[in-house]
Amino acid sequence: MMLKEEVGMLRQVPLFSGIEPSKLKLLAFTSERVNYNDGQVLFRQGDEGDAAYVILTGKADVVVESEAGPIVVAVVEPNSIVGEIAILCDVSRTATVRANGRVETLRIRKDHFLRMLHEFPEMTIEIVRVLAMRLSNTTAELAEARAHH
Amino acid sequence: MEPSLLRYIWTHTWRQQLWIVAIVLLSMVPYYMSFDLPKLIVNGPIQGDGFGSPDATQTFLNIAFDVPFFGHVEFFSGFQLGREQMLFALSMVFLLLVIINGLFKLYINTYKGRLGERMLRRVRYELVDLVLRFPIGHFKRVKSAEVATMIKDEVEPMGGFIGDAFVQPVFLGGQALTALAFIMVQSFWLGLIALAIVLVQIVLIPRMRRRLLILGRERQLTARELSGRVGEIVDGIGAIHINDTSNFERADITARLGRIFKIRYDLYQWKFLVKFINNFLAQVTPFLFYMIGGYLALEGRLDVGQLVAVIGAYKDLPGPMKDLIDWDQMRQDVQVKYAQVVEQFTIDQVLDPSLQRVTLEEIPHISGPLCANNLTVQDDSGASLVEHVTFEVKPGEHVALVGTASSGADALAAALVRLEKPFTGRVIAEDRDLAEIPEAVSGRRMAYASSDASLFQGTLRDNLLYGLKHAPYRAKEYDEQAAVHREWEIAEANSAGNPDLDIASDWVDYESAGAKGPQDIYQAVRPALDAVGMSRDVLDLGLRSAADTARHTGLATHIVELRSALRKRLDDANMSDLVVPFEPGSYNREATIGVNLLFGAAAGPVSPRIALANDPYFASVLKETGLDTRLYAMGLNIAEQTIELFADLPPDHPFFQQQEFMTAEEIPTYQTLLQKLGGKQFQDVGQDDRASIISLSFAYIEPRHRFGLLSADLMDRIVEAREAFYRNLPPDLEGLIERYDPDRYNSSSSVMDNILFGRIGHGHANGSEQVRTMVCDILEEHGLYDEVLDVGLSFNVGVGGRRLSGALRQKLDLARALIKRPDYLVVNRPLLALDTRAQEQIVQSVLELVRKIDPNAAVLWVVGSPSMSQYFDRVLVFDRGKLVGDGTCEKLREENTIFKSLISWDPQP
Incomplete structure (x- = not known):
């Protein structure tokens, strides 16, 4: 998969959808292509987060360790991003992500991503907009959930 | 050390000094003979004195002396020669004297030079020896650059002086005295006048030079401090940048240079004033001769012939006097420098030399508390x-x-x-x-x-x-020729008072480290490296360095096994694609286009990409295979994409480390180049511009850069070009490139590259770490771990x-x-x-x-x-x-x- 297609994939990730294509290209270029075989782990719960991963092909399981053992809580598919919270703030990983079959990813390093936000404020504003939308949705969902109880 | 320079020189070289004085006196004999000869030639054969008749002869080479008590003794009665024969014979004698004089001069100068250099060597050695014995606390107060300047520069002029230290005054003094005596004989009063002026010179000039000495001492101190400060600036350059004090340092240096200038200018003024007075005094004597001598002659109290003889003799006096005074100046100058240095090195409580004596015996353990x-x-x-x-x-x-x-x-x-x-x-x-x-x-x-x-x-x-x-535990074994040289070294060291320790010996005390010799020293070294946790660092250094194939033979002989062992291990672990191996007939997608073209490593200094693209043979291969237009198009594409990606970023941005095509500084150059080349056909583009663009493609790796520029057809063409390149490789390139060969060790590549013999694939999580672990295991299995450690230990720190x-x-x-x-x-x-x-x-x-x-x-x-x-x-x-x-x-x-x-x-x- 070439840079152009990667940019196309990144545009479909909601977090990046509003960002200029030329900046997305730089983001893709400075990111690393990392492939995983079935069962290989992208990152582990509790580790310090240093990168986010955009799934280009294949599927990965999001696994949470519980008292009853590991539980698969979600499956990520192409065009989605995992671990993105870790590149925005300093939190440890809240879940383990494991390749389910062969997975191709684009690994966006935290320091690179923050450098880009620093360099291009319009990109930062776009990200903030997306995050604010999410927050608003989450707040709305919470309010709805409370109302049901 | 001896504070007086002359005494120091005399103590160490009096035998040689006496010898050289004797030789100089001996050399005077042919020297004066050669003065007399031209007169003989002109008067005799040329003007015909004593050759009255055409067949008259004269005696040549008659050796006879009037010896007291024995009367006339004739050793050799000589030849009878005609006028022409005499001319040739006397001219030959003249030539012979010229050669003898020349040889004397050669011998004397070489001897003096050697004498001086030996003394210089002795002084420098003694100074360093003192440094090695200084009390530790003293080093809190001395600047290393100042000590180095003293030992290197300040004693340097001594070398030139030492050979002349005693010869010159004896010789010149003798000449001056002879001339003076001759004048005295001719006319006592005129002799007195000459003597008086000489005395004035001897008394006055050194007095005036006293100020020169003071200035000279200041010059030396300020120059030494300057080098100390420059040393400090170099050592503390970090602190200067961090604190923005570069201008403070500039001011300090300017002030120092100003002071040095002032001292030196003063020095010149005085020096030339002294010179002026000296010359004046030399010239005032003939003036007195003409005036007083002339007056005496007019009065009839002096013979005109005597006056002419005196004036004639006087011309031999100023020369030696001037040289003598110059010698004295040199002596004082060197003495000041020497005394200054000695003063700096005269310190209480230097260690006793016996504490540092060379001890070859094994030292027993300290058994007590x-x-x-x-x-x-x-x-x-x-x-x-x-x-x-x-x-x-x-x-x-x-x-x-x-x-x-x-x-x-x-x-x-x-x-x-x-x-x-x-x-x-x-x-x-x-x-x-x-x-x-x-x-x-x-x-x-x-x-x-x-x-x-x-x-x-x-x-x-x-x-x-x-x-x-x-x-020096193990003496080096020398072959015959080297042994002769070594003997010379020892003799020279001894005559300059240096120790004859051999730096080429093996100085390492293997036994006390628990080893038998150089062969098993690693068994002693490795546990220590492991204990302080640096084995891994050293091993990585070794893996990243190119091994010296003469020293590290194990790697070269086992390279094929190592490569196949790695391959097998990768296959067993189901990670075959982690390393993409180099294969002579196929394209390696994980390597750059440049590597795929050359399929070898640059031996010696790495040839930059542009130089390669500019190489006429390489360019001709690209042209033949039609790759030049295709790589040019590719280079243009890379230039456009790179500029699009990076042009907005500040030059020091870390993202520039993410691409190898161009540096931040080169981006504007390529921008203008692109504008200039826009729309032009390949044929119309100049050679240099072509090379700049084509060279970009050499760094391209498809899986890494992902610009989508590499087709299967292009890869085939590149492999074809590779073969064409090696088919007619000109000899000048042959030495510069070492081709990859699956069966041979490549001495220009790093150890890691040699074992991999390929490239780690992009896109593997922790790829290089996994490969590293495998390589370490393989090295351990093949008993080559220590050898790679040794490669790492060859790293220059x-x-x-x-x-x-x-x-x-x-x-x-x-x-x-x-x-x-x-x-x-x-x-x-x-x-x-x-x-x-x-x-x-x-x-x-x-x-x-x-x-x-x-x-x-x-x-x-x-x-x-x-x-x-x-x-x-x-x-x-x-x-x-x-x-x-x-x-x-x-x-x-x-x-x-x-x-x-x-x-x-x-x-x-």
């Missing part, structure tokens, strides 16, 4: 760092010295190895005062490591084994070890101390560049290693954090220079309040 007896150490200001400390450490004890930074534990540790001089009290080892123990004992049976590691420029190996280089990280330098210092296997290991807050956890690990492994090697070896360790004291048998607690606690860690933790407070401050109790 090491004691500090009422020890007080002060700093230069007189403040006490350690006050009245008394303790004893027995063999085999592991002792931690705990305290805050100002507790005095550091100074105490330094005093235990003589790096600090006790103000009162003593350090006692083997019932003797440490200050009186030869360095052969303290330097071999004790070791010291601190965070302030001093490394010398050289390889890691040199630095690691530095602690063992005590004496740079000036003061600056090419190594701070942590590695400190580890190296500790490893160096361990390799010595000392009876007393003193460690002073080492490894400060490491975090506490890593330090703690190293403390444990080092103590374990010491105990394993020699249970009787004692350790005194000033620990970086109090919690580390738990690994020691005994703990000494220091507070403000005093010993306030002594016992086991557990006991002190309960009883000692200071230790308790230290522990509670520690982040890891």
Whole structure:
């Protein structure tokens, strides 16, 4: 998969959808292509987060360790991003992500991503907009959930 | 050292000086004969004196003397020669005299030169010898650059003077006296006049030169200080940049240069004034001769013939006088320089030479305890760092010295190895005062490591084994020719008062490190490297470096096995695609296009990409295969995409490290180039521009850069071009490129590249780490781990070890101390560049290693954090220079309040 297609994939990730294509290209270029075989782990719960991963092909399981053992809580598919919270703030990983079959990813390093936000404020504003939308949705969902109880 | 230069020279060279004076006097004989000969030639054969008739003859080479008591003695009656024959004979004699004079001059100058250089060598050696024996404390006050300037530059003029030190005054004085005597004989009064003027010169000129000497001394001091300051600027360049003080330094240097200029200008003014007066006095004598002599002649009291003779004789006087005065000037100048240097090197309490005597014998273990007896150490200001400390450490004890930074534990540790001089009290080892123990004992049976590691420029190996280089243990074996040269070296060293120690001998004391010789030294080195945790660093250095195939033969002979072992291991682990191997007939997608084209490594200095693209043969191959247009198009595409991606970023942005095509500085160049080339056909583009664009494609790796520029057809073409390139490779390129060969070791590539013989695929999580682990295992299996370690140890550490990280330098210092296997290991807050956890690990492994090697070896360790004291048998607690606690860690933790407070401050109790 070439840079152009990667940019196309990144545009479909909601977090990046509003960002200029030329900046997305730089983001893709400075990111690393990392492939995983079935069962290989992208990152582990509790580790310090240093990168986010955009799934280009294949599927990965999001696994949470519980008292009853590991539980698969979600499956990520192409065009989605995992671990993105870790590149925005300093939190440890809240879940383990494991390749389910062969997975191709684009690994966006935290320091690179923050450098880009620093360099291009319009990109930062776009990200903030997306995050604010999410927050608003989450707040709305919470309010709805409370109302049901 | 002898403060008077002339006496110093005389003491060491009086035999040679007498010899050269004798030779100079002997050389006078043919010299004066050659003066007389032209007259004989002109008057005799040419003008015909004594050849009245055409067949008249004269005697040639009649050797006869009138000897007292014997009367006339004739040794040889001579030949009878005609006029023409006589002319040729006398001319031949003249030629012979010219040659003899020339040979004398050659011999005398060479002899004087050699004499001077030997003395210079002696002086320099003695100065360095003194530096090696200076008391340690003295180095707090001297600047290294100043010492270096003194030894190198300031004694340099001595070399030229020493040969002339005695010959010149004897010779010139003799000439001047002869001329003066001749004048005296001709006319007593005129002689007196000449003598009076000479006396004025002798008295006045040196007086005037006294000021020159003072200025000369100032010049020397200011110049020395300048070099000291320049040295300081170079050493402290970091601090200058950090504090924005470069202009302060500029001002300081300008002020110094101004002072030097003023001194030098004053010096010139005086020098030429003195010269003027000197010349004037020389010229005033003939003036007096003409006036007074003429008057006397007019009066009839002086014969005109005498006057002419006196004036004729006088022309021989100013020359020698001037040279004599110049000699005196030179003497004073050199004497001042010499005295200045000697003064700087005259220091009380230099170590006695016997303490540093070359000792080849094995030094017995220090079997007794090491004691500090009422020890007080002060700093230069007189403040006490350690006050009245008394303790004893027995063999085999592991002792931690705990305290805050100002507790005095550091100074105490330094005093235990003589790096600090006790103000009162003593350090006692083997019932003797440490200050009186030869360095052969303290330097071999004790070791010291601190965070302030001093490394010398050289390889890691040199630095690691530095602690063992005590004496020339194994003499180098010389072949016949080299042996002759070595004998010459020894003779020369002896005649210049230097020791004849051979630097080419093997100085390493393998036995005390527990090895038999160079072949098994790694068995001693490796545990030490492991203990301080630097084996991995060294191995990685080795993997990244190119091995010296002459020294590291194992790698070259086993390379095929290593490569197939790696392949097998990758296949077994189901990771075949982790490393994409180089195959002669196919394209390696994980390598650059440049590597795929050349399919080899650049031998020697790496040829930059542009140079390659510009190479006429390479260009012709690209043209033949039609690759030039395709790579040009590709280069244009890369240039456009790179500029699009990076043009908006500031030049120092870290993203520039993400691409290899162009640096931030080159981006504008390529931008203009693109504009210039826009729309042009390939044929119309100039050679240089083509090369700049084509060279971009050489760095391209499809899986890494993902611009989508590589088609299967292009890959085939590149492989074809590769073969075409090697088909007719011109000899000048042959030496520059070493082709990849699956069956051969490539001496221009790194060890890692050789074993991989391919490229690690992009897109594998932790790819290079996994490969590294495999490679290490394989090396261990094939018994080549030590050899790669050795490659790593050949790494040049740079000036003061600056090419190594701070942590590695400190580890190296500790490893160096361990390799010595000392009876007393003193460690002073080492490894400060490491975090506490890593330090703690190293403390444990080092103590374990010491105990394993020699249970009787004692350790005194000033620990970086109090919690580390738990690994020691005994703990000494220091507070403000005093010993306030002594016992086991557990006991002190309960009883000692200071230790308790230290522990509670520690982040890891």
